[in-house]
Amino acid sequence: MRVGLFIPCYIDQFYPNAAIATLKLLQKLGVKVSYPIHQTCCGQPMANSGFEHLTTGCNDLFIKNFAEFDYIVSPSGSCVLHVKEHLHSHEEEEKAVSVRKKVYELTEFLTDILKVEQLTARFPHKVGVHQSCHGQRGLKMSQMTELVAAPFSKPMQLLQMVQDLELVELSRPDECCGFGGTFCVAEEAISVKMGKDRVADHVSHGAQYITAADMSCLMHMEGILRRQNSQVKVLHIAEILNAEEV
Amino acid sequence: MNSRAEILSRIKENQPELTSLPAELTAPLQYADPVAMFSTVLGNIGGTAVPVSSYEEIQDYIKTHFADQKRIISTLPELSGVTEAGWEGQDPHSYEDIDIALIKAHFGVAENAALWVTEELMQQRVIPFICQQLAVVVQQKEIYSNMHEAYGQVADAVYGFGTFIAGPSKTADIEQSLVLGAHGPKKMTVFIMADS
Amino acid sequence: MNTGTKDHAGLADIFNEDEARVDWHDETLWFVRAKRDKAAHTLPEWEALRENASQIKDNVLSNLHDYLLQFEAKAQQNGITVHWAADAEEHNQIVHSILKAKGVTRIVKSKSMLTEECHLNEHLQKSGIEVIDTDLGERIVQLAEEPPSHIVLPCIHKKKEEIGELFHEHLGTPKGESDPQFLTAAARVHLREKFLTRKAAITGVNFAIAETGEFVVCTNEGNADMGAHLSEVHIACMGIEKIIPKRKHLSVFLRLLARSATGQPITTYSSHFNKPRAGQEMHLVLVDNGRTKQLGRADFRNSLKCIRCGACMNTCPVYRRSGGHSYHTAIAGPIGSILAPNLDMKEYADLPFASTLCGSCTNVCPVKINIHEQLYKWRQVIVKEGYADTKKAVAMKAMDFTLSSPFVYKTAGKAGRWVMKNIPFLVNNKLNAWYKQRDMPEPPKQSFSEWYKKNNNE
Numbered sequence: 001m002r003v004g005l006f007i008p009c010y011i012d013q014f015y016p017n018a019a020i021a022t023l024k025l026l027q028k029l030g031v032k033v034s035y036p037i038h039q040t041c042c043g044q045p046m047a048n049s050g051f052e053h054l055t056t057g058c059n060d061l062f063i064k065n066f067a068e069f070d071y072i073v074s075p076s077g078s079c080v081l082h083v084k085e086h087l088h089s090h091e092e093e094e095k096a097v098s099v100r101k102k103v104y105e106l107t108e109f110l111t112d113i114l115k116v117e118q119l120t121a122r123f124p125h126k127v128g129v130h131q132s133c134h135g136q137r138g139l140k141m142s143q144m145t146e147l148v149a150a151p152f153s154k155p156m157q158l159l160q161m162v163q164d165l166e167l168v169e170l171s172r173p174d175e176c177c178g179f180g181g182t183f184c185v186a187e188e189a190i191s192v193k194m195g196k197d198r199v200a201d202h203v204s205h206g207a208q209y210i211t212a213a214d215m216s217c218l219m220h221m222e223g224i225l226r227r228q229n230s231q232v233k234v235l236h237i238a239e240i241l242n243a244e245e246v
Numbered sequence: 247m248n249s250r251a252e253i254l255s256r257i258k259e260n261q262p263e264l265t266s267l268p269a270e271l272t273a274p275l276q277y278a279d280p281v282a283m284f285s286t287v288l289g290n291i292g293g294t295a296v297p298v299s300s301y302e303e304i305q306d307y308i309k310t311h312f313a314d315q316k317r318i319i320s321t322l323p324e325l326s327g328v329t330e331a332g333w334e335g336q337d338p339h340s341y342e343d344i345d346i347a348l349i350k351a352h353f354g355v356a357e358n359a360a361l362w363v364t365e366e367l368m369q370q371r372v373i374p375f376i377c378q379q380l381a382v383v384v385q386q387k388e389i390y391s392n393m394h395e396a397y398g399q400v401a402d403a404v405y406g407f408g409t410f411i412a413g414p415s416k417t418a419d420i421e422q423s424l425v426l427g428a429h430g431p432k433k434m435t436v437f438i439m440a441d442s
Numbered sequence: 443m444n445t446g447t448k449d450h451a452g453l454a455d456i457f458n459e460d461e462a463r464v465d466w467h468d469e470t471l472w473f474v475r476a477k478r479d480k481a482a483h484t485l486p487e488w489e490a491l492r493e494n495a496s497q498i499k500d501n502v503l504s505n506l507h508d509y510l511l512q513f514e515a516k517a518q519q520n521g522i523t524v525h526w527a528a529d530a531e532e533h534n535q536i537v538h539s540i541l542k543a544k545g546v547t548r549i550v551k552s553k554s555m556l557t558e559e560c561h562l563n564e565h566l567q568k569s570g571i572e573v574i575d576t577d578l579g580e581r582i583v584q585l586a587e588e589p590p591s592h593i594v595l596p597c598i599h600k601k602k603e604e605i606g607e608l609f610h611e612h613l614g615t616p617k618g619e620s621d622p623q624f625l626t627a628a629a630r631v632h633l634r635e636k637f638l639t640r641k642a643a644i645t646g647v648n649f650a651i652a653e654t655g656e657f658v659v660c661t662n663e664g665n666a667d668m669g670a671h672l673s674e675v676h677i678a679c680m681g682i683e684k685i686i687p688k689r690k691h692l693s694v695f696l697r698l699l700a701r702s703a704t705g706q707p708i709t710t711y712s713s714h715f716n717k718p719r720a721g722q723e724m725h726l727v728l729v730d731n732g733r734t735k736q737l738g739r740a741d742f743r744n745s746l747k748c749i750r751c752g753a754c755m756n757t758c759p760v761y762r763r764s765g766g767h768s769y770h771t772a773i774a775g776p777i778g779s780i781l782a783p784n785l786d787m788k789e790y791a792d793l794p795f796a797s798t799l800c801g802s803c804t805n806v807c808p809v810k811i812n813i814h815e816q817l818y819k820w821r822q823v824i825v826k827e828g829y830a831d832t833k834k835a836v837a838m839k840a841m842d843f844t845l846s847s848p849f850v851y852k853t854a855g856k857a858g859r860w861v862m863k864n865i866p867f868l869v870n871n872k873l874n875a876w877y878k879q880r881d882m883p884e885p886p887k888q889s890f891s892e893w894y895k896k897n898n899n900e
Binding site: 020038045046047048051057060133134137145176182187188189224227 | 461489764799818838874881
């Protein structure tokens with residue numbers, strides 16, 4: 001099995017530790033992972049702003065970088081969803097289709113493809129899980145509270161394998177944090193209000209860490225926590241699943 | 247081209263390829279005891295269910311519970327002993343001072359405590375809406391589990407006006423605070439008549 | 443609605459100046475969403491019911507031409523006069539002409555979002571006809587001279603103290619009285635007098651049945667019935683998409699509508715109007731007003747399946763924190779944001795962007811409209827049609843240039859983190875909207891790709 005590691009641009013630039021943890025975790029689980037060094041961005045910031053027609057360059061580059069792998073894995077549900085739903089190619093649509101089919105968000109890759117049943121991680125803290133919308137409602141990584149259907153959560157299933165980790169319950173388990181790509185600046189007031197409310201839900205339930213399978217939501221919530229001088233930290237789920245704290 | 251022709255031609259041009267109607271929903275929720283469910287739901291939406299086994303019992307109930315009500319009318323001949331005579335056939339506005347109206351329903355629905363009433367059971371359409379309190383008689387065996395069964399009962403009946411009534415008139419428009427008696431009845435009593 | 447030049451973001455800014463009020467608005471609507479969840483969970487077949495409703499509506503849209511003709515013929519046989527209006531203007535003229543012919547100058551109206559969309563009240567009032575909205579919430583916003591902020595809960599943005607003040611001024615209730623029970627009782631007395639004295643009543647239509655020619659109006663208050671059954675003329679106004687094929691299909695829609703809207707198992711009254719009352723005139727106005735155009739837009743026609751339950755608004759985290767008026771259109775929230783651009787793409791270019799695309803709206807929709815996907819698609823259309831902000835367009839082109847080339851991207855990254863300067867949500871300058879209430883992420887010593895090159899020699 002050859003796995004291509006897709007690291008979204010802002011994780012590459014701002015959150016290298018999330019990417020490093022993703023890589024190490026996969027390697028620890030015996031996966032042969034390569035990181036195509038010439039990757040940039042999936043094009044989502046442009047597409048969600050209405051400029052999907054400008055993403056041809058990003059799409060072609062993505063296909064060039066990743067078409068050869070059996071699986072493409074990324075620590076970002078949102079970017080994965082974008083690739084899954086919107087990656088196209090004028091010249092090589094067949095390759096685009098194949099890429100769309102084999103791209104996975106990290107936790108769903110662990111639960112569905114690797115079928116991980118145990119982890120060696122230990123993380124003795126109270127953790128709140130933020131269900132990022134694109135991962136949850138788009139990739140169906142966990143059940144949605146709107147639906148009348150049996151509950152499940154792939155990220156939580158994995159977090160429950162982490163020793164001494166305590167999950168906190170939230171009042172609103174799957175409300176959006178308000179990041180929303182360019183929404184976070186175009187609709188600044190609501191974006192921040194949504195983020196403050198989300199953070200407050202975690203904090204009031206005693207979370208010491210807020211985690212998610214999407215770093216963008218965490219970046220937004222981290223910005224708010226830090227402005228509030230809060231002691232509560234954000235951590236990408238890969239960093240917890242790979243934690244070796246003793 | 248007039249608007250009718252114009253609209254219809256635009257629709258014809260723009261409507262997508264014909265898709266078929268879905269099969270009817272299989273196995274909608276059935277209650278083991280629809281009457282008990284009906285009564286519970288009615289209570290939840292602000293109404294009161296009263297089990298009775300005869301019209302005499304209803305008359306007694308009216309005498310004891312509605313003793314202070316001035317104008318009580320009914321479309322049921324069985325209740326003529328305790329209700330106003332000759333009220334029918336007047337201007338609908340004249341019913342404004344009816345305190346209690348007693349009518350019959352064709353059937354009830356357990357999942358939502360709705361009762362199906364058509365024009366001939368009201369005498370005048372405005373009756374169940376304009377009265378201060380509404381009381382409805384329904385046969386126990388005529389309480390069905392769900393709306394699919396309900397429309398199975400309505401079938402292709404011909405009526406000028408028919409309505410499902412579920413509880414007293416209500417509103418929650420002011421800060422989501424539930425208030426009974428918005429414009430219509432402030433209270434609703436449903437007499438559930440035991441099967442004879 | 444005249445909101446000056448402010449777009450959704452600008453209006454939301456104003457709404458967010460009072461954070462406690464935003465919290466209250468959010469909590470009030472979340473309470474309704476929670477009631478909806480509870481009601482949905484009482485039916486194990488809920489998702490199958492949604493699918494069924496969705497397919498019935500698909501069939502309606504694919505056969506609308508014939509269903510409308512069938513409906514019209516049946517309704518006429520039943521003694522209902524059927525009118526057709528191509529647009530809002532014609533709708534208003536038709537209603538006015540019916541009233542004029544009867545010499546009516548004062549009317550009552552129950553809730554109809556269509557008449558809001560057509561601005562019927564303004565039109566009639568200009569022609570000297572007094573309109574009293576009889577839905578309590580609508581009466582409240584009418585007294586406040588505001589449009590409804592929600593299609594099901596028109597005055598959900600108003601606090602009871604403010605309503606108390608309005609009633610004191612207009613209905614003479616004691617100053618400072620704000621108890622909902624008391625205020626509702628006062629409104630009951632006030633509106634009863636209107637029902638008893640007005641000769642014409644306008645209602646909306648929730649469903650119209652092609653098979654029988656009848657139409658169904660759902661209310662909790664009974665105001666549509668009070669108006670209709672006491673009037674000499676009943677005018678019902680409906681969008682052409684409200685048709686459903688058969689009477690038995692009401693079972694599906696009536697199970698979904700109130701549960702989705704307020705969490706009730708059904709509205710108090712679901713009234714089926716088949717024929718006029720003896721001596722009464724009954725008119726029905728079928729309105730297009732852009733609907734046939736939307737029907738022709740393959741990506742957006744599903745929006746016509748909407749049954750106006752408002753669930754998408756109650757669940758929308760943006761709507762709950764910006765209020766209905768921030769959408770500056772008759773139908774607010776997620777569904778309004780995919781309907782409005784069809785009517786005026788320039789005026790409503792901002793609305794498809796007033797969303798995080800979280801997708802909750804799509805999940806609660808009882809007829810399974812893919813609302814968030816349509817928001818995404820409208821964004822593409824609006825940009826292509828040239829209604830995007832020009833500054834944004836330039837930034838996007840720069841992003842495309844950089845991100846399409848690994849070389850440019852890496853060089854830019856090294857030269858001080860290109861992303862930090864250019865990625866649209868992190869434009870690092872003094873006017874940075876990100877930084878106003880949030881801190882920037884701390885730039886690390888090295889990017890992941892730099893780390894990878896050092897640590898993984900493949």
